[in-house]
């Protein structure tokens with residue numbers, strides 16, 4: 001069922017993969033890290049604007065490189081088994097992130113993870129675990145059905161009023177994001193081509209926390225340098241190459257009245 005959903009849609013949800021007490025533990029753990037100030041900085045934030053909830057509750061990146069709770073979660077047996085079912089083999093683990101998404105926080109414009117990771121050959125994969133109930137009001141993740149097999153698409157400038165990130169994949173008519181409603185402990189898996197993002201948290205008092213792991217399929221021989229060191233699912237460092245940015249990207253063109261993505265000469269300018 002999980003693999004069937006994933007093959008068809010490029011994403012699949014495992015409900016209740018982690019228990020309520022585990023979720024409570026992760027919330028406490030990362031809140032403590034935030035309060036102590038000993039977390040890996042996220043350079044995407046606008047440090048000058050201290051009223052921005054994203055400055056008060058910044059996203060953390062690559063926590064698994066400095067502390068074991070994150071590494072243990074990244075290679076947790078339940079996630080490992082699900083990734084095996086979806087990818088047919090153990091992947092390599094390359095990233096952890098936590099989003100606090102406090103009330104009033106901006107979201108993240110529609111994008112593809114492969115734009116950043118450039119896993120080759122094969123793809124990258126996300127495990128996105130809800131730590132709070134996630135709905136449209138508090139800025140749940142949104143995915144765009146039908147985009148799971150696209151090449152890395154050319155991007156446009158994102159709207160900083162609603163997104164903290166700077167680029168956005170444009171969507172032609174017929175493609176629309178759908179909200180992914182999750183409960184704490186649910187894990188959404190999605191591939192690196194699937195266009196996804198989130199809108200601002202419009203609630204006044206509800207966080208939308210998520211713990212996220214990124215992986216590359218084990219046939220990948222390269223991934224962008226910033227995602228090294230690369231780990232196997234036993235937590236051991238493995239050596240694979242560093243992917244380059246640039247190259248061709250997909251542009252929407254009209255073919256017989258339908259939008260299709262064709263590779264364009266326009267180079268990607270940013271990783």
Ligand SMILES: O=C(O)CCC(=O)C(=O)O
Nearest residue numbers: 099108196197198210212
């Ligand atoms: O959680 C979000 O709002 C966005 C996360 C995301 O896009 C990602 O993990 O790639």
